[in-house]
Amino acid sequence: xxxxDFLDIASLSREEVDLLLDQATPFKELFTRSVKKVxxxxxxxxxxxxxxxxxxxxxxxxxxxxxxxxxVIDLDVPHSSVTKGETxxxxxxxxxxxxxxxxxxxxxxxxLPRAIARQTKASVINAGDGAHAHPTQAxxxxxxxxxxxxxxxxxxxxxxxxxxxxxxxxxxxxxxxKLGVEVGFLxxxxxxxxxxxxxITRFTDFDEALRWGPDAVYLLRVQMERQxxxxxxxxxxxxxxxxxxxxxxxxxxxxxxxxxxPGPVNRGVELCHEVMDYxxxxxxxxxxxxxxxxxxxxxxxxxxxxxxxxNRE
Amino acid sequence: MSFLIKGGEIAxxxxxxxxxxxxxxxxxxxxxxxxxxxxxxxREVDADGKIxxxxxxxxxxxxxxxxxxxxxxxxxxxxxxxxxxxTGVVMMPNTSPVIDSGAAVGTVLDKARQVSRxxxxxxxCITKGRIGEELAGIDGMRNLGVVMLTDDGDPVxxxxxxxxxxxxxxxxxxxxxxxxxxxxxxxxxxLNEGKVSYQLGIKGSPACSEEICMDRDIRLAYATGAHVHxxxxxxxxxxxxxxxxxxxxxxxxxxxxPHHLIFNEEDIGEYDTYYKMNPPLRTLEDNAALLExxxxxxFDLIATDHAPHGEFEKGQDFVSAPNxxxxxxxxxxxxxxxxxxxxxxxxxxxxxxxxxxxxxxxxLDPVAVEEGKPAELIVFDPTGETTFSRDFMxxxxxxxxxxxxxxxxxxxxxxxxxxxxxxx
Numbered sequence: 001x002x003x004x005d006f007l008d009i010a011s012l013s014r015e016e017v018d019l020l021l022d023q024a025t026p027f028k029e030l031f032t033r034s035v036k037k038v039x040x041x042x043x044x045x046x047x048x049x050x051x052x053x054x055x056x057x058x059x060x061x062x063x064x065x066x067x068x069x070x071x072v073i074d075l076d077v078p079h080s081s082v083t084k085g086e087t088x089x090x091x092x093x094x095x096x097x098x099x100x101x102x103x104x105x106x107x108x109x110x111x112l113p114r115a116i117a118r119q120t121k122a123s124v125i126n127a128g129d130g131a132h133a134h135p136t137q138a139x140x141x142x143x144x145x146x147x148x149x150x151x152x153x154x155x156x157x158x159x160x161x162x163x164x165x166x167x168x169x170x171x172x173x174x175x176x177x178k179l180g181v182e183v184g185f186l187x188x189x190x191x192x193x194x195x196x197x198x199x200i201t202r203f204t205d206f207d208e209a210l211r212w213g214p215d216a217v218y219l220l221r222v223q224m225e226r227q228x229x230x231x232x233x234x235x236x237x238x239x240x241x242x243x244x245x246x247x248x249x250x251x252x253x254x255x256x257x258x259x260x261x262p263g264p265v266n267r268g269v270e271l272c273h274e275v276m277d278y279x280x281x282x283x284x285x286x287x288x289x290x291x292x293x294x295x296x297x298x299x300x301x302x303x304x305x306x307x308x309x310x311n312r313e
Numbered sequence: 314m315s316f317l318i319k320g321g322e323i324a325x326x327x328x329x330x331x332x333x334x335x336x337x338x339x340x341x342x343x344x345x346x347x348x349x350x351x352x353x354x355x356r357e358v359d360a361d362g363k364i365x366x367x368x369x370x371x372x373x374x375x376x377x378x379x380x381x382x383x384x385x386x387x388x389x390x391x392x393x394x395x396x397x398x399x400t401g402v403v404m405m406p407n408t409s410p411v412i413d414s415g416a417a418v419g420t421v422l423d424k425a426r427q428v429s430r431x432x433x434x435x436x437x438c439i440t441k442g443r444i445g446e447e448l449a450g451i452d453g454m455r456n457l458g459v460v461m462l463t464d465d466g467d468p469v470x471x472x473x474x475x476x477x478x479x480x481x482x483x484x485x486x487x488x489x490x491x492x493x494x495x496x497x498x499x500x501x502x503x504l505n506e507g508k509v510s511y512q513l514g515i516k517g518s519p520a521c522s523e524e525i526c527m528d529r530d531i532r533l534a535y536a537t538g539a540h541v542h543x544x545x546x547x548x549x550x551x552x553x554x555x556x557x558x559x560x561x562x563x564x565x566x567x568x569x570x571p572h573h574l575i576f577n578e579e580d581i582g583e584y585d586t587y588y589k590m591n592p593p594l595r596t597l598e599d600n601a602a603l604l605e606x607x608x609x610x611x612f613d614l615i616a617t618d619h620a621p622h623g624e625f626e627k628g629q630d631f632v633s634a635p636n637x638x639x640x641x642x643x644x645x646x647x648x649x650x651x652x653x654x655x656x657x658x659x660x661x662x663x664x665x666x667x668x669x670x671x672x673x674x675x676x677l678d679p680v681a682v683e684e685g686k687p688a689e690l691i692v693f694d695p696t697g698e699t700t701f702s703r704d705f706m707x708x709x710x711x712x713x714x715x716x717x718x719x720x721x722x723x724x725x726x727x728x729x730x731x732x733x734x735x736x737x
Contacts, residue, residue: 010512089628109630110514111584130632132514167514193511 002302005117008133009174028292041070047100051107064294092119101303121304138171140293153180160186161220190231216258219270244271317351321360324660340730364693368400372671373616380409385621388428393708397642398691398724407466413438415453436461463490479539488540491530498522503591509578520548540564547592549602568616586634615667621710649722697723
């Protein structure tokens, strides 16, 4: 059964995840044709509500919606602290006037998309809320790794970097666990939660983590701008201890380990620039698959806006 | 007004309730005993199967007056107290403006005299403006009866300021109440650091933030000879910290709030702001340790930290929403529902910790259901039920996790002196 909203990974069943991953495949095949559009969402409108600056996720959703023939409205909302203290009701009141069928929302406040979803009949898609969740990223990550390993069960993925502040780490690790993938976290003690989710192996030493035998290393972007205190001494030290240095890259290449990254990358921080040309880097595939995964989500959801029209008239 | 309460179980500070009749005449308990006869014209109240107990006293409430009357005011706050079987309260001074001088104390106490049917006490700030720098007007507040000094809502961040205040105000017969946290550690987020803060993606406030400050404040009291009262202890190590210092002879008392006994971080679910307060809800293990501390007497009193907020304020996202929940109307029934009915403890604990000890802390005589004492009592029906609907609530705010829930137990009658304050 289709859902109204796509808010986090926790509330999805394994069956729903498999369905979405299966649905993304035909959408991706579409991209190689001369006409990349299907009429699935013709006449529907998708509202982009990004309270945080974003280029990659925003344009990925826009392309996804347009390839489904939806109308896209990009609402220009303030990115600053002006939105702090706004009630969910204020936001929803603004949205009702737009009459959107789908609302794609990104906000720095964790939990805001769910609060909006409760109060609107439109389908709400969480495009990232604070450090809480980024479920479409998780979906595209799983889709991408599945292209390398059609059977993900028993595979190992090492997620490295600022786990504590990362919504990507939260959603992606949760989805991989759901799919039977073993997950490891690697990062400085100040950025890996002591009391995280169960079933995840915690590493503070990169070389030890590589001995664990990961099939893929997923590097998180170092978010200098989100840090309230200094979590590590310098970018240089971070790279040396927790980054894919040239030396580690040789080892990774030698063992055929895949590299993933949600983008945009900080060269010289999470990874040395040689990684970008690595034949087993999945970073560019992640971007392309993001469109297919988001199309699958939009296509799957069932807004209740039609019934709203009836009720009002 | 005179009446005879027939056949109730009379609760006191020690032991199980004892069946008996209570004759109240002209605001005084004239007789307590078996098979009392109602004198001519005196009404009988059937209390068969019900508890007759001293009325409660809450040493930690926020009535928001002056300055935030959309959340609560003294008139509504005191009616909320009565609705929950409470006949005396101590207001916190973090109003707007704050209560940090004799003039400010006079204003709220005058107002209370006009609008309240129960005695209202106020605490006063330790520091002027509640900003942790200069001493507030200690003597002016003392002269109007203030005995409790607190910057509640925040700690006094600078230990030198607190030490100096303790040295100064102790000779005025005043004591200190501490809201414990290290602001640099806890930040603005009232959410326990742990499993749930990770899941929700909100940086948490660790229990050690509260524990470090608690230890610091008791050490300062110990060094200066002051009496410090630790407010709303929320963690197991916090409980043990108080116990450790009591064993060493520090003048320390402590309170625990019903919500920290009953709820934990898991209850927050999907960002439910009605479970957001400071200090935050911690873990199941902390719940158990706090209950143990209450039974053992580490906690001298139960206090609600009644903290009303408007629905539009609590309707914000979890980080932006203000800290605090209401408690006056739900405390007694929820403690009955979760602990007394479950056999965890008896009415003697409630009477001691939510009626007698808080009054003693404030230098007042405890009230008791005994011959010759002024009548200040409640009749509680343990088989009745209370639904905490909006209609039920007398507070201006409804920000309680118990909203629209039905719990076991009901306050049927509240008497103070000659007045029946509530009869259901």
